Amino acid sequence: MPQLYGWLQLLIVGVPVALLISEDDTTARYFLFVALIFLVSMSMLLIIFVPLIVQTKRAQKKRKRRSSQESEGASAYYGQERESTAGKVSVVSPLSIVIIFIIQN
Numbered sequence: 001m002p003q004l005y006g007w008l009q010l011l012i013v014g015v016p017v018a019l020l021i022s023e024d025d026t027t028a029r030y031f032l033f034v035a036l037i038f039l040v041s042m043s044m045l046l047i048i049f050v051p052l053i054v055q056t057k058r059a060q061k062k063r064k065r066r067s068s069q070e071s072e073g074a075s076a077y078y079g080q081e082r083e084s085t086a087g088k089v090s091v092v093s094p095l096s097i098v099i100i101f102i103i104q105n
Contacts, residue, residue, distance in 0.1 A: 006043055010036055052097050 014036045021028045 007040060010039055049097075056097065 014032065018029065018032055021032060023029070
C-alpha cells in the first residue's frame with residue numbers, strides 16, 4: 001500500500017510540472033515523462049524483487065546453518081571431521097526466481 005502513495009506523489013508533482021512546461025520545449029517534456037516512467041517502473045520492480053532477494057538470502061542462511069549442524073552431528077557421531085560447505089554459494093538467476101514465484105502462486 002505505501003507504494004501507491006509514492007505513485008500518488010509522483011502524479012501530484014509530475015502532472016503540474018508537465019502542465020507548466022511549454023509544448024515547444026520538447027527536451028524538458030521528454031525528460032520529465034521519461035523520468036516519471038522510470039521511477040514508476042523501478043518502484044514496481046523493487047516491490048517485486050527486493051522481498052524475493054531477502055527471502056532467498058534468509059533461505060540460504062538457514063540451509064547453511066542446518067548443513068553445518070548436520071555435519072557437526074555426523075562428525076561427532078563418526079568421530080571424524082567432515083568438509084565444510086560454508087564457502088560454497090549457489091547462484092540463482094533472477095529469471096528462475098520469477099518462475100519459481102509464479103509457480104508457487
